[in-house]
Structures are given as structure tokens and as C-alpha cells.
Amino acid sequence: MSNSIDDLFCEFVRTRSAALLRTAFLLTGDRHLAEDLVQDALARTHRSRRRLDDPGHFEAYTRRAMYHQHVSWWRRRKVAESLPGELADVVQPGSDHTYRVDLKLALHHALAQLTQRQRAVLVLRFFEDRSEAEAADLLRCSVGTVKSQTSKALTRMREIAPSLLSTVMEEA
Amino acid sequence: MTDNLPSLRQALADLSEHGGSTDMYERSLRRSRHLQRRRAVTTAAAAAVVTIGGTIALVNANRPGPPAPAAVRPPVAGVAPSSPAYPECPPARTLEGLADLPKDWSFSRVRCAENWAAATPEGPGIGDGLYFFKYTPGTGWRYDGQGSALDCKKDLGLTKPAPFCTS
Numbered sequence: 001m002s003n004s005i006d007d008l009f010c011e012f013v014r015t016r017s018a019a020l021l022r023t024a025f026l027l028t029g030d031r032h033l034a035e036d037l038v039q040d041a042l043a044r045t046h047r048s049r050r051r052l053d054d055p056g057h058f059e060a061y062t063r064r065a066m067y068h069q070h071v072s073w074w075r076r077r078k079v080a081e082s083l084p085g086e087l088a089d090v091v092q093p094g095s096d097h098t099y100r101v102d103l104k105l106a107l108h109h110a111l112a113q114l115t116q117r118q119r120a121v122l123v124l125r126f127f128e129d130r131s132e133a134e135a136a137d138l139l140r141c142s143v144g145t146v147k148s149q150t151s152k153a154l155t156r157m158r159e160i161a162p163s164l165l166s167t168v169m170e171e172a
Numbered sequence: 173m174t175d176n177l178p179s180l181r182q183a184l185a186d187l188s189e190h191g192g193s194t195d196m197y198e199r200s201l202r203r204s205r206h207l208q209r210r211r212a213v214t215t216a217a218a219a220a221v222v223t224i225g226g227t228i229a230l231v232n233a234n235r236p237g238p239p240a241p242a243a244v245r246p247p248v249a250g251v252a253p254s255s256p257a258y259p260e261c262p263p264a265r266t267l268e269g270l271a272d273l274p275k276d277w278s279f280s281r282v283r284c285a286e287n288w289a290a291a292t293p294e295g296p297g298i299g300d301g302l303y304f305f306k307y308t309p310g311t312g313w314r315y316d317g318q319g320s321a322l323d324c325k326k327d328l329g330l331t332k333p334a335p336f337c338t339s
Contacts, residue, residue, distance in 0.1 A: 025191030042200030072319035
């Protein structure tokens with residue numbers, strides 16, 4: 001194996017783009033914004049690739065850049081969030097997936113009502129399964145802030161979409 | 173504890189699938205090169221301004237005659253009649269009290285332009301971002317957000333380039 005750092009970066013991007021886009025979509029609520037966010041984060045990683053002493057750090061660096069950029073104020077412009085069109089095709093009343101699709105739509109709507117930071121803590125805690133300490137580190141804030149933001153986010157979601165906070169997974 | 177929320181977790185996983193699977197390699201390389209070019213152009217422009225300014229200053233210094241009128245002197249914050257009054261650059265300690273800094277973090281440097289202050293954080297696990305504060309008459313300095321690679325005009329509304337912006 002004589003992989004250069006550029007080859008390793010290429011391999012990282014090709015294998016991890018989809019996972020990064022999934023997180024970015026939850027953060028932005030829009031596929032195009034998600035691609036922009038991942039693109040910017042990957043560009044930063046590319047510029048810093050020689051400073052990262054281990055290719056294994058590519059993903060950590062990219063995710064940190066994504067969360068950082070997402071929470072940063074200049075991305076707080078209000079953009080109409082949109083789900084890709086295929087979601088409408090999936091919704092078929094009476095099908096086995098109806099309940100999950102309803103939940104998904106409710107979540108998309110609810111996430112749009114949260115602040116960027118509240119949204120980020122939910123994604124970190126309940127999608128990426130990060131600990132409070134890890135979330136605080138990624139968002140560059142205190143653990144107390146993560147706790148309070150999580151609490152506020154869940155309270156808000158309970159008002160908007162109570163079904164999402166069910167403690168049991170209902171069957172369709 | 174609210175940690176176990178299966179419906180929320182399932183919905184997040186389902187919703188995330190809409191992120192797609194676009195190949196981001198070429199896009200990220202293009203963006204990286206674009207940022208690199210922009211930085212190079214900015215640096216070159218700054219160097220040219222310094223060189224030209226230095227040359228003009230040298231020529232003026234060696235030319236006999238009356239001193240330059242006050243109108244062509246560089247504006248001083250809060251004094252130039254043609255520009256709005258801008259506040260003094262606040263000390264790092266003041267800004268530390270306004271931002272929700274993680275434990276063991278502090279600001280090592282504060283740079284100001286017009287009504288903006290950019291503070292460089294220092295502490296464990298630090299990244300490349302800056303903390304931004306905006307001054308508003310009446311309310312004073314307020315924490316505004318964090319970021320890096322800013323476009324001075326577009327992102328901050330500044331009329332001139334600032335040292336903490338990339339363009």
C-alpha cells in the first residue's frame with residue numbers, strides 16, 4: 001500500500017459521503033443545503049489534510065466542521081426547507097409504512113421549528129448517539145448547554161409532534 | 173431520562189435517508205481550490221496595497237511642501253466626520269463574559285473592524301473558528317456567533333476588508 005494522503009482523502013470522501021449527507025440533511029432539512037454543507041466541510045478537510053496526522057481523523061474533522069458551520073450565524077438565513085419529491089410517492093394510506101412516513105414528516109416539520117443549536121444537539125444525541133460530553137466538544141459549548149438545549153428541543157417537539165417522543169415504537 | 177426515544181430515533185434514521193448519495197469528491201476539490209485561490213488573491217491584493225501605499229508614503233515624505241490636509245489622512249475611529257462613529261475595541265475579558273465559552277477556554281486576541289469584534293479562542297480541542305461580537309449603540313457589545321472564512325461584505329456588512337475575513 002503506497003497510498004498518498006490525496007488517495008486516502010479520495011477514498012474517505014467516496015466511502016463516507018452518503019453518511020455525511022445523511023447527517024447534513026437532518027441538520028439543514030434540505031438536500032441542496034446538505035450538499036453545500038458537506039462540500040464546505042470536506043473542502044476544509046482537504047485544505048487541512050496534511051496537518052491531520054492520521055487519515056482516520058478526516059471524518060472527525062469533517063463532522064466537526066459541519067456542526068461548526070451549521071451553528072455559525074451566517075448560516076442562520078431562513079431557507080424554505082424541502083423534502084425531496086420521492087417522499088410523496090412513498091406515502092400510501094393503509095400501507096405498512098404509513099406510520100413511519102407520518103413520523104418522518106412530523107419530524108421534518110418539527111426540526112424546522114427548532115433553533116440551529118437545538119437541532120444539532122438532537123442529531124448528535126439521538127441520531128449519532130453521542131454522549132453529552134462529545135456533543136459539547138463538537139459544538140464547542142459546555143455540557144450544561146447541551147443539556148439545556150436538549151431539554152428545550154424535546155419540550156418544543158413535545159408541543160409540535162408528541163408522537164415522536166413516544167417511549168415505545170408503535171406498530172403500523 | 174429521555175434518552176430512550178425509539179420513535180424519534182427511528183424517524184431520524186428514516187428522514188436522514190433523504191440526504192441522498194451524491195459523490196462529493198469533485199465538488200469538495202473544486203470548493204477547496206476556489207477557497208485557496210480566493211485566499212491567494214486576497215493576500216496578493218493586500219500585499220499590493222501595502223506596497224503601493226508604502227511607495228506613495230515614501231514619495232510624499234521626500235516631497236517638499238505643506239503637510240497633507242486632514243481630509244486625506246486615514247480616518248480615526250469615531251473621529252472622521254464622513255464615517256459613522258465606531259466603538260473602541262473591547263478587551264478580551266469583556267467578551268469572555270458575553271460568550272458561552274467552554275470550561276478552560278479564553279480569548280487570546282481581539283480584532284475589531286467598524287462595529288464588529290472577532291475574538292480568537294484559546295483552550296483544549298480548539299478549532300479554526302472565531303467568536304463574533306457586534307456593537308449596537310444603546311445595547312453595546314453582544315455575542316453574535318461563531319465562524320471562519322468569512323466574507324467581510326456579505327457576512328458582516330463591512331464596507332472595508334478586515335484582517336479576520338478572507339475577503
